[in-house]
Amino acid sequence: MTAAASTPHSEGAPLAITLPASLQGVELVRSVRTPAQLDYQFTAGAATSRFLRGIAQKKILGERCPVCGKVYVPPRGACPRDGVPTSEQVELPHVGTVTSFCVVNVAFYGSSMELPYTSANILLDGSHLSLMHLIQEIPADQVRIGMRVEAVWVPDDELKPTLESIKWFRPTGEPDDVNVDIPGEDHGTGLGSWVGGVAPIDPRGTH
Amino acid sequence: MLTAPLIIEYPFKRTTGPVIGAFMTGLRERILVGSRAADGRVIVPPAEFDPVTGEDLTEIVEVGPGAEVTTWAWVTEPHAKHPLDRPFAWALIKPDGADTPMLGAVDAGSIDAVHTGLRVVPRWADEREGRIEDLACWVPERTTPANVEYKRS
Numbered sequence: 530m531t532a533a534a535s536t537p538h539s540e541g542a543p544l545a546i547t548l549p550a551s552l553q554g555v556e557l558v559r560s561v562r563t564p565a566q567l568d569y570q571f572t573a574g575a576a577t578s579r580f581l582r583g584i585a586q587k588k589i590l591g592e593r594c595p596v597c598g599k600v601y602v603p604p605r606g607a608c609p610r611d612g613v614p615t616s617e618q619v620e621l622p623h624v625g626t627v628t629s630f631c632v633v634n635v636a637f638y639g640s641s642m643e644l645p646y647t648s649a650n651i652l653l654d655g656s657h658l659s660l661m662h663l664i665q666e667i668p669a670d671q672v673r674i675g676m677r678v679e680a681v682w683v684p685d686d687e688l689k690p691t692l693e694s695i696k697w698f699r700p701t702g703e704p705d706d707v708n709v710d711i712p713g714e715d716h717g718t719g720l721g722s723w724v725g726g727v728a729p730i731d732p733r734g735t736h
Numbered sequence: 737m738l739t740a741p742l743i744i745e746y747p748f749k750r751t752t753g754p755v756i757g758a759f760m761t762g763l764r765e766r767i768l769v770g771s772r773a774a775d776g777r778v779i780v781p782p783a784e785f786d787p788v789t790g791e792d793l794t795e796i797v798e799v800g801p802g803a804e805v806t807t808w809a810w811v812t813e814p815h816a817k818h819p820l821d822r823p824f825a826w827a828l829i830k831p832d833g834a835d836t837p838m839l840g841a842v843d844a845g846s847i848d849a850v851h852t853g854l855r856v857v858p859r860w861a862d863e864r865e866g867r868i869e870d871l872a873c874w875v876p877e878r879t880t881p882a883n884v885e886y887k888r889s
Contacts, residue, residue: 544754544755546755546758547794547795547796548769549767549796549798551765551767551798552761552767552796552798556761557754557757557761558757558761559751559752560752561749561750561752561760561866561867562747562748562749563748563749563750564746564748565745566744566745567743568741569741569742569744570739571739571740571741571742572737572739573738578738581738582738
């Protein structure tokens with residue numbers, strides 16, 4: 530048994546402390562702000578700079594791997610699978626399919642979004658990497674994987690080299706694409722497939 | 737290539753509990769406090785638990801404002817988040833009546849003005865809200881405040 534355990538104060542009750550005369554009768558501090566701030570200078574890199582300059586011209590530019598033919602957007606300049614530069618630029622349509630989404634119900638510091646809102650991974654037609662953006666102009670509880678969406682841009686005179694030049698994506702009204710290939714799930718067949726090609730096991734089933 | 741400032745900030749707010757709260761309250765009121773340990777030593781900033789026995793420490797006592805530098809390191813090139821924008825000393829400073837030193841910045845002007853045993857006093861921030869920055873820094877104690885006037889005349 531420790532010494533602390535031999536002189537417990539009752540659980541949940543505030544610890545009774547004695548203050549010097551100079552602090553008696555003043556309002557006690559109960560909390561402190563302790564923000565942790567990290568200041569970076571972000572350098573986009575050559576490939577992402579090409580992409581962002583395209584955005585400022587209302588173009589979505591991906592880059593194709595010369596080996597596997599996959600189109601990455603936003604491009605990082607190299608194919609993560611084949612390790613070669615993605616030299617061919619591909620202009621992509623502004624239309625794609627939701628591959629994953631998250632409904633945000635809790636406000637966080639620095640966000641001016643009205644709640645609830647939906648953040649989604651969107652696979653643009655002709656690309657093989659989802660990009661993350663907002664889904665609007667539809668109630669959050671109606672967003673679904675496979676939903677077809679299109680980019681909504683800021684007015685032309687407000688275009689800048691930032692993904693914020695796309696305000697959000699909205700439903701196109703087309704039928705859902707339930708067979709959308711989800712990037713990273715290459716071994717499966719779209720929705721519900723298993724990363725790495727390992728088949729799900731029925732917990733009740735026989736081996 | 738495109739570049740842009742990127743600031744990541746986590747806006748933590750933490751509750752202090754009564755002991756650390758007393759220390760923060762003291763800073764706001766321009767008073768330094770510590771806690772008295774079971775063996776009678778005074779720990780500054782106050783510890784919530786006795787470092788030897790683990791008992792709750794509940795007796796908060798006033799210390800300082802005079803204090804003594806016990807060890808120090810000179811900063812020749814302060815960076816943006818340092819408490820001072822000119823060269824200064826990081827020092828361990830033991831307030832009068834305390835048995836442990838606490839970390840603080842000493843605005844001494846030059847490295848030649850700092851030495852172990854230097855007497856210092858707090859310089860308080862004009863606006864205080866109960867946080868460590870309320871104690872803006874420490875400055876050498878002026879035993880002869882008339883010096884400044886003397887030099888001018």
